[in-house]
Amino acid sequence: MHLRYIELFHAVLTTGSITAAAKLLNISQPAASKALQHAEDRLGFALFSRVRGRLQATPQALLMRDRIEKIIQDVHDLERLTKNMGQPGNCPLRVTCTPTLALTLLAGATTLLRKAIPDVMAELSTQHSAAMCESLTLRDTDIGLTLQDTGHQNLRQRVLCRGQVMVIAPPGWWPEKELTQPLPIEALANQPMIGITVRDALGRALHGHLAQVSPAPRIAVSVQTYQLAHALVAKGEGLAVVDPFTARCGDANSVQMRPLKPHLEVVLYAMHRPDNPLDPVQKRFLDLVRQLAQKMLAQR
Amino acid sequence: MHLRYIELFHAVLTTGSITAAAKLLNISQPAASKALQHAEDRLGFALFSRVRGRLQATPQALLMRDRIEKIIQDVHDLERLTKNMGQPGNCPLRVTCTPTLALTLLAGATTLLRKAIPDVMAELSTQHSAAMCESLTLRDTDIGLTLQDTGHQNLRQRVLCRGQVMVIAPPGWWPEKELTQPLPIEALANQPMIGITVRDALGRALHGHLAQVSPAPRIAVSVQTYQLAHALVAKGEGLAVVDPFTARCGDANSVQMRPLKPHLEVVLYAMHRPDNPLDPVQKRFLDLVRQLAQKMLAQR
DNA sequence: GGCCGCCCACAACCTCCGGTTATGCAAAGC
DNA sequence: GCTTTGCATAACCGGAGGTTGTGGGCGGCC
Numbered sequence: 001m002h003l004r005y006i007e008l009f010h011a012v013l014t015t016g017s018i019t020a021a022a023k024l025l026n027i028s029q030p031a032a033s034k035a036l037q038h039a040e041d042r043l044g045f046a047l048f049s050r051v052r053g054r055l056q057a058t059p060q061a062l063l064m065r066d067r068i069e070k071i072i073q074d075v076h077d078l079e080r081l082t083k084n085m086g087q088p089g090n091c092p093l094r095v096t097c098t099p100t101l102a103l104t105l106l107a108g109a110t111t112l113l114r115k116a117i118p119d120v121m122a123e124l125s126t127q128h129s130a131a132m133c134e135s136l137t138l139r140d141t142d143i144g145l146t147l148q149d150t151g152h153q154n155l156r157q158r159v160l161c162r163g164q165v166m167v168i169a170p171p172g173w174w175p176e177k178e179l180t181q182p183l184p185i186e187a188l189a190n191q192p193m194i195g196i197t198v199r200d201a202l203g204r205a206l207h208g209h210l211a212q213v214s215p216a217p218r219i220a221v222s223v224q225t226y227q228l229a230h231a232l233v234a235k236g237e238g239l240a241v242v243d244p245f246t247a248r249c250g251d252a253n254s255v256q257m258r259p260l261k262p263h264l265e266v267v268l269y270a271m272h273r274p275d276n277p278l279d280p281v282q283k284r285f286l287d288l289v290r291q292l293a294q295k296m297l298a299q300r
Numbered sequence: 301m302h303l304r305y306i307e308l309f310h311a312v313l314t315t316g317s318i319t320a321a322a323k324l325l326n327i328s329q330p331a332a333s334k335a336l337q338h339a340e341d342r343l344g345f346a347l348f349s350r351v352r353g354r355l356q357a358t359p360q361a362l363l364m365r366d367r368i369e370k371i372i373q374d375v376h377d378l379e380r381l382t383k384n385m386g387q388p389g390n391c392p393l394r395v396t397c398t399p400t401l402a403l404t405l406l407a408g409a410t411t412l413l414r415k416a417i418p419d420v421m422a423e424l425s426t427q428h429s430a431a432m433c434e435s436l437t438l439r440d441t442d443i444g445l446t447l448q449d450t451g452h453q454n455l456r457q458r459v460l461c462r463g464q465v466m467v468i469a470p471p472g473w474w475p476e477k478e479l480t481q482p483l484p485i486e487a488l489a490n491q492p493m494i495g496i497t498v499r500d501a502l503g504r505a506l507h508g509h510l511a512q513v514s515p516a517p518r519i520a521v522s523v524q525t526y527q528l529a530h531a532l533v534a535k536g537e538g539l540a541v542v543d544p545f546t547a548r549c550g551d552a553n554s555v556q557m558r559p560l561k562p563h564l565e566v567v568l569y570a571m572h573r574p575d576n577p578l579d580p581v582q583k584r585f586l587d588l589v590r591q592l593a594q595k596m597l598a599q600r
Numbered sequence: 601g602g603c604c605g606c607c608c609a610c611a612a613c614c615t616c617c618g619g620t621t622a623t624g625c626a627a628a629g630c
Numbered sequence: 631g632c633t634t635t636g637c638a639t640a641a642c643c644g645g646a647g648g649t650t651g652t653g654g655g656c657g658g659c660c
Contacts, residue, residue, distance in 0.1 A: 001379055003303040004618080019636055031619050033637060038617085044386030050637075052627060059575070060385045067378045071371060078367045079301055085360045086344030275359070304647080319607055331648055333609060338646085352656060354607075 003075065005039040008032060009047060010072050013065060017055060077138060084139035092281045094123040096135055097145035100226050101268075102126045104249045104296065106145065109289040113281075116288075120281060129200060136273060143282060144271040145289065147243055148200045156274045160290045163244035163297045165206065165264035168229075168255040170236040184261040190215045192238030194229040195222030205264060206241050230255065248296050268293055303375065305339040308332060309347060310372050313357060313365060377438060384439035392581045393422040396435055397445035400526050401568075402426045404549045404596065406445065409589040413581075416588070420581060429500060436573060443582060444571040445589065447543055448500045456574045460590045463544035463597045465506065465564035468529075468555040470536040484561040490515045492538030494529040495522030505564060506541050530555065548596050568593055 011021035012032075022032035040047050047064075048055040057065075093113070097106045102124075110122055127135060132144040133152045150157065167183045174183075188210070196203055210217065221237060223229045226246035233240045234254040243266050247257045270286055272278060278286070311321035312332075322332035340347050347364075348355040357365075393413070397406045402424075410422055427435060432444040433452045450457065467483045474483075488510070496503055510517065521537060523529050526546040533540045534554040543566050547557045570586055572578060578586070 001303070001375065001382070002617090003301070006375075006378075017636065027618085028620060029636080030621085030638075030640095033639090035618070037638085043382050054627090054636075060382075063385065064378065064381065067374065067381065071374050071378065074367065074371050074374065075301065078306075078364065078371065081364065081367065082301070082343050082360075085363070302646090317607070318609095327647085328649060329608075330610080330650085333607095335647070337609085350608075354656090 001042075005035060005042075006068055006071060008035050009039065009061070009064075010068050012036065012048065012055065013057060013061065013068075077134075080140060081138045091121045091123050092279060093120060093143075093285055094141040095143045095145065095285070096125040096127050096132055096141045098128060098132070098147065099126045100147065100243060100246055101145050103227070104245055105268075105289060105293060108292050108296075109285060112288045112292065113285050116284065117281065132271070136271060139273070142272060143278075143286070146269050146271065147202060147245075147266055149267065149269065150271065152271070154274070155271045157269050157271045160268040160270050160286065161293045161297065163266045163268070163293075165202075165241060165260045165266055166244050166247035166257045167239055167241050167260050168233045168247050168257045169239045170233060171253060171256055173239070173256055174258065179256060179258060181258065182261045182263075183258040185209060185213055188217050188239065188241075189213050191217050193217040193219050194232050194238055194240040195219040196226070196229060196241065197222045197224050198226065202243060202264075202266065209262060209264070210241070244297055245293075248299070301342075305335060305342075306368055306371055308335050309339065309361070309364075310368050312336065312348065312355065313361065313368075317355060377434075380440060381438045391421045391423050392579060393420060393443075393585055394441040395422065395443045395445065395585070396425040396427050396432055396441045398428060398432070398447065399426045400447065400543060400546050401445050403527070404545055405568075405589060405593060408592050408596075409585060412588045412592065413585050416584065417581065432571070436571060439573075442572060443578075443586070446569050446571065447502060447545075447566055449567065449569065450571065452571070454574070455571045457569050457571045460568040460570050460586065461593045461597065463566045463568070463593075465502075465541060465560045465566055466544050466547035466557045467539055467541050467560050468533045468547050468557045469539045470533060471553060471556060473539070473556050474558065479556060479558060481558065482561045482563075483558040485509060485513055488517050488539065488541075489513050491517050493517040493519050494532050494538055494540040495519040496526070496529060496541065497522045497524050498526065502543060502566065509562060509564070510541070544597055545593070548599070 008021060008025060011024045012018055015021045015024060018032050018036065019029050022029045025032065036047065045060055046058050047061040048057055050056075095106065095110075106124060106126075110124060113122070114120060123141070125135075125141065127144075129146050129148045129150050132146060133150055133155060135141045136144050136155055144155075145160075167188070196206055217239075221232060223232065226242045227249065229240040229242055230246050230249055232238070234250065241260060245268075247255070268289075270289070272282075308321060308325060311324045312318055315321045315324060318332050318336065319329045322329045325332065336347065345360055346358050347361045348357055350356075395406065395410075406424060406426075410424060413422070414420060423441070425435075425441065427444075429446050429448045429450050432446060433450055433455060435441045436444050436455055444455075445460075467488070496506055517539075521532060523532065526542045527549065529540040529542055530546050530549055532538070534550065541560060545568075547555070568589075570589070572582075
């Protein structure tokens with residue numbers, strides 16, 4: 001079974017026609033046609049029934065579909081890995097982070113770095129934690145910033161700084177003098193709130209704590225990213241409980257913020273592969289991230 | 301990336317030499333040598349360093365190893381599946397079961413079937429539950445017999461009959477008149493026993509119940525298959541708690557048996573693919589299995 | 601030390617797979 | 631009815647992937 005046949009089969013399944021599949025694989029239509037026939041009579045059964053000149057997948061083909069897709073995916077991953085291993089990145093700084101951190105921390109640290117080292121090159125991206133681990137092991141990127149403890153055993157994970165969960169509210173929600181004091185979680189009872197449906201560890205912890213508040217907060221809108229919650233709070237939709245970086249994002253006057261009373265810790269991690277130690281530029285960058293993070297958490 | 305290269309790379313990694321790998325793949329040594337070079341300069345980095353004429357995997361190669369093996373395995377599985385779909389089995393009855401059931405139930409039912417239909421063909425095998433599901437979906441076999449509820453969503457699972465967990469003991473252990481009565485689990489306290497380290501659901505259930513007995517049974521030997529426990533009990537090593545089929549295996553006088561007092565149910569399942577319904581021979585066979593199982597569970 | 605065996609690399613050669621272009625043909629669409 | 635769309639066939643070509651034959655470095659053994 002040649003990989004080409006597998007790819008072709010997959011392409012035909014997804015596109016629905018030989019011609020389109022051929023286009024997808026950058027080969028001519030007859031080549032695809034012939035290859036498919038070859039695959040079929042090597043297998044000993046038809047993959048597609050030709051009904052009125054069109055293709056229709058046979059039951060056998062459908063049974064193979066899942067496995068085929070898995071193989072395609074795995075081979076694709078392998079090729080990403082080998083490609084990234086082949087050409088030792090001329091780009092010294094490839095960083096990915098969760099969407100939460102992108103606009104504030106990552107953007108800020110990068111501009112600081114480019115002030116310090118004007119001509120440094122960088123590749124930035126955002127990913128959720130699981131995809132981040134995959135990208136790091138596949139060497140698509142070198143450093144990952146996240147608030148989640150992934151516990152990935154093949155990656156090194158270092159703590160950059162610690163903060164705490166914050167409650168944010170529309171401007172003028174709390175009297176000015178209360179702003180420095182923590183907000184007891186009971187004070188959220190029956191308040192209008194933006195729900196958080198984030199699936200990470202922090203999201204689950206928040207969910208667990210909020211479930212204990214009685215009467216429950218009034219949640220009309222739930223969001224999957226902290227930044228959306230921040231935007232909605234800024235528009236006056238209600239309160240939200242978010243990580244300390246999201247709390248500080250945007251204009252200083254866009255929201256009010258107070259620490260949550262049961263002190264919930266949020267940890268900023270940097271992840272990288274353990275094999276090759278960080279080079280000077282990368283170390284410098286992480287220093288800047290740490291400094292910026294600490295500065296952000298201290299302000300206001 | 302051609303599949304051939306992946307196979308070759310894997311073969312060289314496992315055998316440690318190009319020559320051996322070539323032999324494994326049934327090609328000549330120069331072919332393997334050339335292909336490996338081709339793969340390397342397509343990848344852009346060396347997979348093996350040639351040190352004093354021998355091969356040594358580079359760090360990059362080791363990083364690829366896991367993924368390569370996964371792909372090899374998946375492709376191998378796909379080929380099994382397609383091979384089994386290609387030639388519609390001329391063998392009407394392909395059955396697999398757990399080792400526990402093989403010698404008694406499967407062997408017995410098969411001989412009964414061959415008495416009823418003398419020239420019927422059959423393929424028998426034994427596998428543990430997880431591998432059994434794999435074999436069924438890959439169409440290596442058509443029917444699986446097991447005592448475990450696998451909960452596999454892509455397979456139909458029907459109940460053939462129900463029995464209960466038994467305690468077995470060396471001959472003469474219990475007075476004759478007690479044999480018909482259940483044995484309270486407390487009676488196992490401080491008794492010499494054969495430990496069961498089976499990882500299936502039944503094994504875990506037994507473990508949980510036995511943990512409550514105090515003082516704990518004296519376990520000198522632990523085994524991973526119920527049949528081994530039976531053999532050791534027959535040799536006088538102590539008591540054991542086993543499924544009702546193992547309890548009846550071998551010579552009628554080899555062990556004594558009594559039901560366990562907390563009535564622990566054991567269910568005999570037959571599994572098959574839902575797509576193609578059972579043919580008459582297969583139905584007949586399952587009938588025989590059910591009858592034989594009920595007869596076995598009734599006797600003694 | 602010299603011989604042998606093992607293992608890898610290179611050369612010359614061959615076959616056929618996987619690709620091309622050109623063309624035919626059946627069915628659907630306007 | 632003509633055009634369009636999509637698959638199949640034919641004729642051709644290059645190169646990947648296989649072969650045999652050979653040479654050279656290294657280790658083990660007498």
